[in-house]
Amino acid sequence: MAETLIGSEIIKLAGIIKEKIRQGEKIHNLTIGDFDSNLFPIPSELENAIIQAYQAHETNYPEADGLLILREAIQKFLKGTLGLEYEVDEILVAGGARPLIFTIFMALIDEGDKVIFPVPSWNNNHYTHILRGKPVMLRTMAEDYFMPNASLIAPYVQEATLLALCSPLNPTGTVFSEKQLKGICELVLEENSKRSSEQKPLYVMYDQIYWTLTYGNYRHFDPVTLYPEMRPYTIYVDGISKSLAATGVRVGWSIGPRKVIQKMKSLLSHIGAWAPKPEQFATAQYFQDIQRPLNFISNLKKELLIRLEGIYQGIQSIKAKGYDVEAIEPQAGLYLTVKFGLQGAKTPDGKILRAAADVHDYLLQEAKVAIVPFYAFGDDPQSDWYRISVGTIERNTVQVIVEQLEKAIMQLQF
Numbered sequence: 001m002a003e004t005l006i007g008s009e010i011i012k013l014a015g016i017i018k019e020k021i022r023q024g025e026k027i028h029n030l031t032i033g034d035f036d037s038n039l040f041p042i043p044s045e046l047e048n049a050i051i052q053a054y055q056a057h058e059t060n061y062p063e064a065d066g067l068l069i070l071r072e073a074i075q076k077f078l079k080g081t082l083g084l085e086y087e088v089d090e091i092l093v094a095g096g097a098r099p100l101i102f103t104i105f106m107a108l109i110d111e112g113d114k115v116i117f118p119v120p121s122w123n124n125n126h127y128t129h130i131l132r133g134k135p136v137m138l139r140t141m142a143e144d145y146f147m148p149n150a151s152l153i154a155p156y157v158q159e160a161t162l163l164a165l166c167s168p169l170n171p172t173g174t175v176f177s178e179k180q181l182k183g184i185c186e187l188v189l190e191e192n193s194k195r196s197s198e199q200k201p202l203y204v205m206y207d208q209i210y211w212t213l214t215y216g217n218y219r220h221f222d223p224v225t226l227y228p229e230m231r232p233y234t235i236y237v238d239g240i241s242k243s244l245a246a247t248g249v250r251v252g253w254s255i256g257p258r259k260v261i262q263k264m265k266s267l268l269s270h271i272g273a274w275a276p277k278p279e280q281f282a283t284a285q286y287f288q289d290i291q292r293p294l295n296f297i298s299n300l301k302k303e304l305l306i307r308l309e310g311i312y313q314g315i316q317s318i319k320a321k322g323y324d325v326e327a328i329e330p331q332a333g334l335y336l337t338v339k340f341g342l343q344g345a346k347t348p349d350g351k352i353l354r355a356a357a358d359v360h361d362y363l364l365q366e367a368k369v370a371i372v373p374f375y376a377f378g379d380d381p382q383s384d385w386y387r388i389s390v391g392t393i394e395r396n397t398v399q400v401i402v403e404q405l406e407k408a409i410m411q412l413q414f
């Protein structure tokens, strides 16, 4: 398994970019789904509470499922925001979302079990590989904003164990519409109604780590709110990494049916991937007043949207000049989905851009802009679509980035 495990393609790209920066090149690095913590610091109240928790020596083992005060705070937050009502023993805290996703796969997937997920999507291929599951990768369409429809999934649900969904989606920053998600819930409920109690049901992992970051009229929908009957089958993944710009703080949580959550807890206790106790303590304090995170998020969204809009408008203006570029209007998260239809074009030094990797290298070389091709998320190497992440750029560099992209594109021969 380990011999054939592919490392993260994004981390590989990041290595190339870091090396260029080390050699003194000025690169606009739009590849990582992270924040520059000087531009986007965590809330100061959270930072102070973390320091205070260390000073108060909250430094021994936390409870295996997370501090009760934190699970109570999460319970209150979910009820007050999404209207989801869960008991504290249906909530599991871990060191970010990743260990939770990992333990969901471990708890549910035996060798050969079918795992359905759309592509492009983030890391489901790797988790399926590690658990020796059988991946069913369903390619989504730009017209659907790269979100899967029930009709795409329907032919594969029979005997499937897990449907791994994410909204808002990494890499696209797009969300499920109510209709799309309802259709999928109906499909899952129908499939489960056919299964006997001896069989594993079809579970849904619902990764909503970006849910607080929606823009304009785009709203976040979730399975259990739409269909309460989905409750026994839905395991949510959530946390503070993105919503509080706190990727390095490492606090995430899952909510779901007690039976699955308790199995995840056992697995997690063997891995030991708990959130650090001082960070749990501080997060619990920070969430005591729901309005506090909501105010922080509102400001974070404003800043992210300025950058997303700036690049979106810039791409539209390049398109208006007749180039085969496109961008999906910002819907959520820190990502913009952009099409660079540049394959087949000839560079000034006579090279033909034959695949997405060549386009990526050309834009890195000429525009000094680093982006992630969708093939890094399981899509086709020929796909013309790319992810642009705005968590590391300053407001005033947006214009520079667009100008450099435009200049590089204009130098190509079509």
Ligand SMILES: Cc1ncc(COP(=O)(O)O)c(C=O)c1O
Pocket: 033, 095, 096, 097, 098, 099, 122, 166, 169, 170, 207, 209, 239, 241, 247, 251, 252
């Ligand atoms: C969809 C999605 N889920 C989970 C994660 C991981 O979150 P965490 O840093 O809390 O492990 C990421 C990180 O990029 C993500 O994009």
